[in-house]
Amino acid sequence: DAGVIQSPRHEVTEMGQEVTLRCKPISGHNSLFWYRQTMMRGLELLIYFNNNVPIDDSGMPEDRFSAKMPNASFSTLKIQPSEPRDSAVYFCASSDSNSGNTIYFGEGSWLTVV
């Protein structure tokens, strides 16, 4: 079975540019999470979707960040405009809240903003 698929795996962009990270959750999973990981702050939850609806976006740093889930098989995390402090690994994860709640992660998107 395919796991959580993220793209791009690596992105280097200039400050001020728009960045879009993409995620395809595991088929059948009804919960989707976006996390950010840095050395300083560890693993931070940015936003949580359940059945495509944003349930908790309290972790989204500021208005420059936005996330969408137009359907059960696709989500995006957008940063506009990007700043150097946004450099981090962004993970997408999914789970089935009706069955055990085990969270499966994608391989991560490594973002560097210069």
Added chain:
Amino acid sequence: AQKITQTQPGMFVQEKEAVTLDCTYDTSDPSYGLFWYKQPSSGEMIFLIYQGSYDQQNATEGRYSLNFQKARKSANLVISASQLGDSAMYFCAMTSTGGSYIPTFGRGTSLIVHP
């Protein structure tokens, strides 16, 4: 609110020996799940093992076992017969199974396996 505490920033173990990584948690939810993940230097987060709060027996997955002590609110990971490939960051996490499904993660423990 849920909280996960991993008090060991780093651990060292000799190859082929067993090692225990500590995890304590705090929650007011009666129903919850506990997880361990491995993050090698390549960066991916790999699910290792799951323990439900109502499970009577400790979870085991190959060389991994979860020492679940509910009264003490601890969920330590035991790795038996350590291998060099076990060197990685290990994260303990929990989620409520009766309400909010938002998982909470600990800060992680770095494990280094010596040859």
